[in-house]
Structures are given as structure tokens and as C-alpha cells.
Amino acid sequence: MxxxxxxxxxxxxxSARQFLADRYDDGTAARVADSESGFDADVWPNLAELGWFDPELTFLEYAVLFEETGARLLPAPYFSTVALAGPTLRTDEELAKRLAAGGLRATLAWAEAGVQQGFLDHAGLAARVAGGRLDGHKVLVPDAAAVDLFVVAAREGSRGASAVGLYAVEAAHAEVVPRDTLDRTRRLGEVRFAGASARPLVSPDDADRAVAVLAQTRRWSLAAAPCEAVGVAGRALDLAAEHARSRQQFGRPIxxxxxxSHRVVDSYVGxxxxxxxxxxxxxxxxxDDPQADRACLAAKAHAGEAAVAACESAIQVHGGIGFTWEHVLHRYYKRAQWLAAVxxxxxxxxxxxxxxxxxx
Amino acid sequence: MDPELARAWSRKLHDAGYTGLTWPKEYGGRGLTPTYQGIFLEETARAGAPGHVGVIGLNMAGPTIMHWGSEAQKKRYPERILSAEEIWCQGFSEPGSGSDLASLRTSAVLDGDDWVVNGQKVWSSYAHVADWCILLVRTDPDAAKHAGLSFLLVDMRAPGVEVRPLQQITGDPEFNEIFFTDVRVPRDSMLGEPGQGWQVAITTLLHERGTLGFGLTADLERQVNRLIALVKEPAPDGRRPADDPYVRDAVAGEWIELQGLRFTNYRALTTLLQTGIPGPEGSVAKLVWSEANQRLAKVAASVQGLSAQLTGEGAVWDGYWQYQQLRSRGNTIEGGTSEVLRNIIAERVLGLPRGR
Known part of the structure; x- marks a missing residue:
């Protein structure tokens, strides 16, 4: 065993833990989160230096990194780039190279207003590509204002409703409308494409491959989210336990x-x-285990709820201070809610x- | 289960080489790593096979004797535990000493070459069939609470030992009370020295919890599979409970808990193999298992409507779930209450201050 x-x-x-703790103490993290953009535009080359984009990383290394970035709420689009856009980017030699060199921040634009919003729900998508030009309106795009490139799910204009492809669009060719988002370090945005130059990465002509890449994207997201949630829950637990050890009331630590204490223990067990x-x-x-889909579903379901519960318990254990904007806990709570909802x-x-x- | 049948099955397990997998070879074991024990427990559960009747001997008495026993004791007892030749029970809890075990009052007083034991124990599984008892007694009433305890190995057939079955809320007498009246126990039947009883008992409890996770997970896997089978059966109105969204959510939830427990065991086993020290996962496993087992029994009862009140022959599954719903209430009490387990995790894992 x-x-x-x-x-x-x-x-x-x-090394990830050390780097993140040094760069983002709670005060710095709060300043970045409450800044205009909500992200640290300068950190990307550092992540590349740390080896976070090495092509030989397996999902086990990503699991480690997602847990650590969750524990410090890394204010940069690493989750979006690796877990959401990554499976598609890796199908393209040029983009894979840019990614590996640390020169590409990307996200996935799949959801649209008025249709189902799962990664595999592409039945009602209206975004269309014709002659290499994309028209469409995407919603709920994670880190929309923090990326260089969008991976966009869209149909080829002249074809029937069934085939969906995945296209690369440089951010410069899109109009991004940021939306007020609870989790201020992973903001959602709307993205409008009006005749944007779009390069096919997974062509709708190859419908099986497009479905396979979308399924892979879903699997990666469902596996990355619980790893991040573990990082979030771990930090919330640490904060709650520390407060329970040090906060004195009635002359004794609470x-x-x-x-x-039992509430804190339940967070630990979860x-x-x-x-x-x-x-x-x-x-x-x-x-690539045959059980992967079930394992991802189980992990996402459990870890999402466990992280939310751990944050709620931590807020309760902290009492009034845990309910303030000043305290870091609400930021973890909002990330936990993001992860539970995705x-x-x-x-x-x-x-x-x-x-x-x-x-x- | 019929005690003779149980012993016969345990002997078969022994003859096939499946007992004492992790015990040293010199005591009749196989000298294998805990991984083998984990695999055996998982497969036992998958096959729906009953366990070894000498579970107290296997998981508690045997390891404690191998750790603390004299050479003579180590020769005398362990092999007969494996072969089910001798069944053990445990005499720790008392009517006045449950979670606060160290407050126990059963006394042993030295008289010549014998300890003379008087007192009452409770919650002793298998005491009605047991040949031997690991007994925690107070040998020094003047010493501090924990320091006055000693650990005896007691012949259950000695004069003055009386076993009375204790009827549970299921109606079954699964546990027993044991009364000791001037029971003479030879002086050399002690594990460790007088006053070392608490340390010896800690070893026993560590062993109980160290190997616990795999057995509990195996048990939960069986129950989840039974629940799935039950909800797929059509109700009298022809509808399958499995088509009710609440039931579907609950069944999937318990299946996820089962996987969580399974991989927590694997992590714990890896830690054990790497460091030789069991982590806190045993307590986590017991907490999670007991509560999951209670929840799923309630789901099983709820899908039966008022028929859930009918029990015995002719009831759904001949009353299996009615029994299970009641029996599972004991799961959060026996082997350390959930409250005590949470205290242990709070203090030893999370470093929270002691409340006592």
C-alpha cells in the first residue's frame, strides 16, 4: 500500500507553500482582492519559475498545487488556465508551448444566458463561428478580466445544431464586462465576441474529439475543485483551532x-x-482510471460541502470578529461557495x- | 450466531491461514504487513462472510499479551486465540465508569499467591461464551486514580465469576454483565506490574482502534450494498423507493462516505507502514462509520412506511432493518462514545485545551 x-x-x-505564504500574507491577499482588478498581474513569471507549468506535471502534482493555492487564495488565474482551459490548450502545439513557457493566462468561456450551464450541456449554445470569425455572448466566465486568451465553446455557423468545437480567441479581440462577484479573487465576467478572430483548437468536424475534450475538461475541473476546497477547508480549520486555543472568555480558552471544540473536530473529520x-x-x-468520473463526482460533492461547512464553523467559532470584512475568513468562505457551486x-x-x- | 458454529468457522479461517496475519511468526502469526490484514477484511466483507468469533482476543487481548506478557504468557495464550480454542472477553467498563474508565472500582487484593477480585463489569461482548477475560482492576485504592490500576488475565470458569446477559433495545442479549465475588486469580496472571494497568489498557485500546478502520469500512460497504438492494425493491404500490429523489440523494451520499472512509484507511495504512505509528484516522473512521451506519438504517426504515413497525418473520427482510435501526444506536456509544472520540481528536490532533 x-x-x-x-x-x-x-x-x-x-516550495509552493513557502512561496505563497511569503507573497500573500492575509493583509496583502486582502489588498489584492479588494483592488480594482482583483488579481496579481505580476506573479505569473514566478509561477513559471517554480515549475508550475512544466509539461511533465501529472494531475497529482496539480493536486498538490491546487491544494496550496486554495490554502492561500492565490489571486491569479491558475485554476482557470490549468483546469478549465488546460485540457484544450494542450491539444494545440503552439498554445501548449506558450503555456509551458509561462506566457499564457487563459480561461474557458462555455456558459451562455438562458441555457444549461454544465460543461457537457452544449445543446443550446448560440455562439457561432463563420469564416474564422466568432460571434457570441458568454456569461459566468471565470477570471475573464485576468487572462490573455479565451477557449470558447461554439458552433460552426453553417452546420446543424449538434457539433460544438473549441476555439482560441485572444483577449484583445473580446469585450469583457466584469461582474460583481462574491469571491473577489476569482471574479466572473461576461465576454462578448463580435466578429472576433477565432482559431479552431478542436474542430466541430471531429465531434467525438470535441466531446472527449469537454469531458476531460469536466473531469479536470471536478478533480481540481475538491483539491482547492481541501486547501480552503484546511486554512479555515487552522484559523478556528487557533482561535479556540487562544481566545479567552470566562477566564478560560473557549x-x-x-x-x-466538537464543532472544530467535525470540520477536521470532514x-x-x-x-x-x-x-x-x-x-x-x-x-486515467476507469473509476475517474465517479471519483471526481464524489470528491467534488463532498469536498465542496466540507469546505463550506468548515468556513461556516470557523466564522461561528470566531464570533463577532469572524463576521467582519477585516477578518480573512469571509474570503475563504466565498471561495468555498464558488467551488461548491461550480x-x-x-x-x-x-x-x-x-x-x-x-x-x- | 450459534457459538459452536462460530468457533467452527473461526477454526476454518485459522486452518486456511487467515488469522493473525500481522502477528509475529513465533506466536503462530504470519508476520505480514497490515496491508494483508486490510485486504483480508475487505474481501471478507465483499463475500458477506462472518468474522472470527475471537475478535476480542485477536484485536485486543492477543496484541496486549504479546506486548506486555512474560515469556510464559506469550507461549500460553496467543496461539489458542488464533485457533479459536480460547475465546476472550473484555472487562473494562463498569456501571459507574464508562467514558471515565479510570474511575473504576472493581478491586483486587493480594492474598497469599492469589489476587482476590470483587466487583462488577458491564458491556462485555462474548462473556457468555468466553474462556478468558482481560480485566482492569484497582489494586491500590490509595494511589492516584490511574496509578492504582492493574491488568489481570482471568479464567472465566473460576469460582465466583457469574455472567448475566444484558438485554438491549433490540431485545437481544448481545452484551453481558460480569460479577466477580471473591474470585481467586493466580498472582502471575497479571500483565505488567501492579499499578501499570492503565498503560497496559492504553495498548489494548490503541490496538482496538489501529486495525478498526478496515473492518468498519468493510461493514459499511456491506450495509450500503444492502441499502441499494432494498430501495430497488418495489413497494406495495409498485413504486421503487430508488426513484424518490430524497432516497437517491441519501444513497449516493452514503456511497460517497464509504469511499471517503476507504481512502482514509489507505492513507492511514500508508502512514502506518512508513512510520510504524497509527495516526488519528482510527478515531475518524469510527466517528464517520457509526454515524453513516445510523443514517442509512434510518433511510432503510423510512422507505418501508408504517410497515417499518413490523418485525420478525414475514416483515420486510424478516426484520433485518428494524434490528439494524435499533442496533446502530449502539455504534456511537460502544468502543468509545462519539463525544469521547471528539475529545480525543480535539486534544491530541488539534491541540485544543483539555476541558477536564
Whole structure:
């Protein structure tokens, strides 16, 4: 039995943790989050130096990195670039090279107003490409204002409704409308494309491949989100435990009261299970295991809820200070909610698992 | 289960080489890593096979004797545990000492070459079939609470030992009370020295929790599979509970808990193999398992409507879930209450201050 990260992976974790802690103490993180753009435009070359874009990284290394970026709420589009746009970018030699060199920040623009918003729900998409020009209006695009390039799900203009392709559009050719977003370090935006120059990355002529890449995108997102959620829940737990140890009321630290300590323990128990599921999902994705889809669904469902619950408990344990804008907790709470909501709430993932367990 | 049948099955397991997988070879074990034990427990559950009747001996008495015993004791007891030749029970809890175990009052007083034991133990599984008992007693009433305890190995057939079944809310007498009245225990039947009983008992409890996760996960896998089978059966009105969105959500939720537990065990096992020290995951596993087991029994009962009140022959699954719903209430109490487990995690893992 060897269900643990390798020494190299643990070194990667240690270096990531150190870098993020040095660069983003809670005060700095808050300043960046509340700035106009909400992201750190200068950090990308540092991430490249740290090896975060090396093409030989497997999903296990990404799992380590997502957990650490979740624990410090990295204000840069790493999740969007690697997990959302990554599976498509890697199908293209030139973009893969730009990505590996640390010169590409990207995201995925798939959802549209008035239609289902899952990664695989492309039935109602209206965005069209004709003669290499894209017209369309995308919504809920993560990190829309923080990227150089959009990967856009769209149809080829002259074809029927079934075939969807994936296109690359440089951000300079799109109009981005930022939306007020709860999680200020992973803001959503609307993106309008009006005759934007679009290069096909996965052609709708190859419908199977497009579906496969979208399925891969979904798997990566569903595996990356729980890893980040583990980082978020871990930080919330640390803050709650530290407060329970140090905050004195009635002459004793509040952690002596079981109403407090048991609540913190429940966060720990939820976190440990979430961690196990997230690592299982990451391993399945890295190994292309046949159980990957189920593992990703299970991990996303559990870790999303565990992170939200850990943040809620941490806020409660902190009392009034935990309810202030000044305290860092609300930022973790909002990221946890982002992660719990992406690709649908936990009950959606449970519904898919139930179908596999009960309908045959 | 019939005690003789249980022993016969345990002997078969022994003859096939599946007992004492992790025990050293000199005590009749196989000397393998805990991975083998994990695999065996998972496969036992998948096959729906019953466990070894000598579970207290295997998981508690045996490892404690191998750790603390004299050469004579290590020769005398462990092999007969593996072969189910001798069944063990545990005499720790008392009516006045549950979670606060170290407050126990059963006394042992030295008289010549014997300890003379008086007192009452409770919640002893298998005591009605057991040959031996690991007994925690107070040998020094003047010493501090923990320092006055000692650990005895007691012949359950000695004069003055009386076992009374204790009827549970299921109606079954699964546990027992044990009364000790002037029971003479040879002086050399002690593990460790007088006053070391608490340290010895800690070893016992560590072993109980160290190997716990795999057994519990195996048990939960069986229950999740049974729940899936149940909800797929049409109700009297022809509808499948499996088509109810609430039931679907609940079943998937417990399946996810099961996977969480399974991979938590794998992480724990990896830590154990790498460091030799069991992590806190055993306590986590017990907490998660017990609550999941209770929830899923309630789902199973709820889909039966008022029929869930019918039990015994002719009831749904002959009353299996009615029994399960009641029996599972004990899961958050036995082997350390959920409250005690949370205290342990709070203090030892999260470093929160002690409340006592």
C-alpha cells in the first residue's frame, strides 16, 4: 500500500507553500482582492519559475498545487488556465508551448444566458463561428478580466445544431464586462465576441474529439475543485483551532467548551474525508482510471460541502470578529461557495452517482 | 450466531491461514504487513462472510499479551486465540465508569499467591461464551486514580465469576454483565506490574482502534450494498423507493462516505507502514462509520412506511432493518462514545485545551 505523495511531490508542496505564504500574507491577499482588478498581474513569471507549468506535471502534482493555492487564495488565474482551459490548450502545439513557457493566462468561456450551464450541456449554445470569425455572448466566465486568451465553446455557423468545437480567441479581440462577484479573487465576467478572430483548437468536424475534450475538461475541473476546497477547508480549520486555543472568555480558552471544540473536530473529520476523496480523484485522473468520473463526482460533492461547512464553523467559532470584512475568513468562505457551486451543487453530483448505483 | 458454529468457522479461517496475519511468526502469526490484514477484511466483507468469533482476543487481548506478557504468557495464550480454542472477553467498563474508565472500582487484593477480585463489569461482548477475560482492576485504592490500576488475565470458569446477559433495545442479549465475588486469580496472571494497568489498557485500546478502520469500512460497504438492494425493491404500490429523489440523494451520499472512509484507511495504512505509528484516522473512521451506519438504517426504515413497525418473520427482510435501526444506536456509544472520540481528536490532533 502506498497511497501517499512522492518525495518530489512533497518538495513541490513545500516550495509552493513557502512561496505563497511569503507573497500573500492575509493583509496583502486582502489588498489584492479588494483592488480594482482583483488579481496579481505580476506573479505569473514566478509561477513559471517554480515549475508550475512544466509539461511533465501529472494531475497529482496539480493536486498538490491546487491544494496550496486554495490554502492561500492565490489571486491569479491558475485554476482557470490549468483546469478549465488546460485540457484544450494542450491539444494545440503552439498554445501548449506558450503555456509551458509561462506566457499564457487563459480561461474557458462555455456558459451562455438562458441555457444549461454544465460543461457537457452544449445543446443550446448560440455562439457561432463563420469564416474564422466568432460571434457570441458568454456569461459566468471565470477570471475573464485576468487572462490573455479565451477557449470558447461554439458552433460552426453553417452546420446543424449538434457539433460544438473549441476555439482560441485572444483577449484583445473580446469585450469583457466584469461582474460583481462574491469571491473577489476569482471574479466572473461576461465576454462578448463580435466578429472576433477565432482559431479552431478542436474542430466541430471531429465531434467525438470535441466531446472527449469537454469531458476531460469536466473531469479536470471536478478533480481540481475538491483539491482547492481541501486547501480552503484546511486554512479555515487552522484559523478556528487557533482561535479556540487562544481566545479567552470566562477566564478560560473557549476550546475547553465542547460546543466549540466538537464543532472544530467535525470540520477536521470532514476535511480528512474530503482530502482522501480529492487525492483518490486526482490519482484516478492522473492514471486515467476507469473509476475517474465517479471519483471526481464524489470528491467534488463532498469536498465542496466540507469546505463550506468548515468556513461556516470557523466564522461561528470566531464570533463577532469572524463576521467582519477585516477578518480573512469571509474570503475563504466565498471561495468555498464558488467551488461548491461550480458544475452544480453537490446534489447534482450525487444524482449522477445515484443513477449509476440505482438505475441498472 | 450459534457459538459452536462460530468457533467452527473461526477454526476454518485459522486452518486456511487467515488469522493473525500481522502477528509475529513465533506466536503462530504470519508476520505480514497490515496491508494483508486490510485486504483480508475487505474481501471478507465483499463475500458477506462472518468474522472470527475471537475478535476480542485477536484485536485486543492477543496484541496486549504479546506486548506486555512474560515469556510464559506469550507461549500460553496467543496461539489458542488464533485457533479459536480460547475465546476472550473484555472487562473494562463498569456501571459507574464508562467514558471515565479510570474511575473504576472493581478491586483486587493480594492474598497469599492469589489476587482476590470483587466487583462488577458491564458491556462485555462474548462473556457468555468466553474462556478468558482481560480485566482492569484497582489494586491500590490509595494511589492516584490511574496509578492504582492493574491488568489481570482471568479464567472465566473460576469460582465466583457469574455472567448475566444484558438485554438491549433490540431485545437481544448481545452484551453481558460480569460479577466477580471473591474470585481467586493466580498472582502471575497479571500483565505488567501492579499499578501499570492503565498503560497496559492504553495498548489494548490503541490496538482496538489501529486495525478498526478496515473492518468498519468493510461493514459499511456491506450495509450500503444492502441499502441499494432494498430501495430497488418495489413497494406495495409498485413504486421503487430508488426513484424518490430524497432516497437517491441519501444513497449516493452514503456511497460517497464509504469511499471517503476507504481512502482514509489507505492513507492511514500508508502512514502506518512508513512510520510504524497509527495516526488519528482510527478515531475518524469510527466517528464517520457509526454515524453513516445510523443514517442509512434510518433511510432503510423510512422507505418501508408504517410497515417499518413490523418485525420478525414475514416483515420486510424478516426484520433485518428494524434490528439494524435499533442496533446502530449502539455504534456511537460502544468502543468509545462519539463525544469521547471528539475529545480525543480535539486534544491530541488539534491541540485544543483539555476541558477536564
Amino acid at each position: 502506498d497511497f501517499a505523495f512522492s518525495e518530489e511531490q512533497q518538495q513541490l508542496r513545500a 476550546g475547553v467548551y465542547q460546543a466549540v 476535511l480528512e474525508e474530503a482530502r482522501s476523496l480529492a487525492y483518490w480523484a486526482a490519482w484516478c485522473v492522473a492514471e 458544475e452544480g451543487p453537490a446534489r447534482d453530483q450525487r444524482a449522477e452517482i445515484a443513477a449509476a448505483l440505482l438505475d441498472h
